[in-house]
Amino acid sequence: MLYVIHLFVLKNLKGSIMKDGAKSPKVFISYCWDGQSRQEKIEGLVQRLAADGIDSIVDLYDLKEGDDKYHFMEKMVTDETVSHVLVICDKSYSDKANERRAGVGTESQIISQEIYSKVSQSKFIPLIYELDENNNACTPVFLKSRIYLDFSSPEKENSNWERFVRLLYGQPELVKPALGQRPAYLNVKETKNTYGMDAKLRTLKSALLSDKVAISIYRDDFLDSCFQFVDSLRVRVAPTKEEDFAQKVIDDFKQLVIARNLLVDWCLMEAKYNKDDFSDSLLYTLEKLMELSSRPAEMNSWNDVYFHAHRAFTYECFLYIVAALIKCENFSTAHDVFTSHYKLPDTSSYNNVDFCGFEELYYQSDFLQEKLAPPGRRLNSTMAELMKINANRDDLKFSDIIQADLISTMFMLIKPMALWYPQTLNYASYPAKFPFFIRAAQHKNFMKLLKLTGFDNKKELKESIMNGLTLLDNRGFGGGFRNMSYSSMLNIEGWDTIK
Structure with missing residues (x-):
């Protein structure tokens, strides 16, 4: 018996409804x-x-x-x-x-x-x-x-x-953008050039999936387009007194989220398909983001707040990258991210120090307090609030970013005199439980924790963290650390208890 194939899509509300409220085809x-x-x-x-x-x-x-x-x-x-x-x-x-x-x-x-x-x-x-x-x-x-x-x-x-x-x-890859209202701080009508970032990422993905030899060429092309976009948003002229610079920071950060998401997409993709040839490129990318969040070389007079949007962007990108690596279980690259030395930008090195640790990617500022805090209240962290507002990914939730912040804190405890205060933990639920550390109760998952940290056994890892906890008062952040039960959040006593 002969039939013809037809496929139809219902566009009205008679279709099934997905979890996010949209109609399912x-x-x-x-x-x-x-x-x-x-x-x-x-x-x-x-x-x-x-x-x-x-x-x-x-x-x-x-x-x-x-x-x-x-x-x-x-x-x-x-x-x-x-x-x-x-x-x-x-x-x-x-x-x-x-x-x-x-x-x-x-x-x-x-x-x-x-x-x-x-x-x-x-x-x-x-x-x-x-x-x-x-x-x-x-x-x-x-x-x-x-x-x-x-x-x-x-x-x-x-x-x-x-x-x-x-x-x-009804959601094609390429949609002609609608024209919005021109932000007040812009002096030209054109929107920012995105330098083909999305298209170049798709080209790189195709090269990875087809196992092309010159993957590094496509990767460099994509990363360069991201760096150009980020650089195009850097402040190079001092804002005027009449300008609402705090609002400009928020608007610039929202635009930088475009680059953040594409860099995270790249990280997820390479962490999954190209684990053996990825670490160096990722470390270089973090160095480049540090450079782009520092003072442009041509500026001779500046205020650090001019670079607020980019410093916040780099800090957020770091946490998203850590979360992406944990999601893909690429623990060797994550270990490199936390233990490598990063070259400081030429405009920010001091006292003949040319290299720094991961903690240099951290950023804290109260500049946006009046813009982001509800009336009559004060936020514990405007950086955490800014990240929460812009947490728009389905594959990496804000809870994953909080967990990445806790992992960063663990490395701070392991590394003598490193400074890292987990600002996003202010948004953790109570009692705070984090899947990566809860799962470490199982032996096979605890071995992943050892691979991430580079320790050989539980005794050495636990001792290193506990020693770090005793030194919190010397870490420069005062009582905020003492108010958080890191031992409990890290589930230290539960590690490797299920064979």
């Missing part, structure tokens, strides 16, 4: 029977759609004995709620549609000119499952002029899958 699949192999591909398509939150209706599961298959097809094509019809094409389908034979022929009549005239030109989209002998897409005449998605091989299906899913959700 619902698709109908009817296909051209061509043996067991075709059925297995359709089953695989349904499973893959389901994995991406897309509900499918398909004859294999939804057309029962006694149902009228032609009424079923016509109802799906003419239903007013259908926003897209995707015709899955191969040679068999194309030939029979052109010849008006069997089920395909019936379907091609259902999709009549009258139906086309009622919908937008983007409603019917071919999905190509087979190429002809000249390597051209097998499509019937009535679909020849339409843009298609190529699923003719597993590689091409994987390459086009994200584009396909975005189409179903």
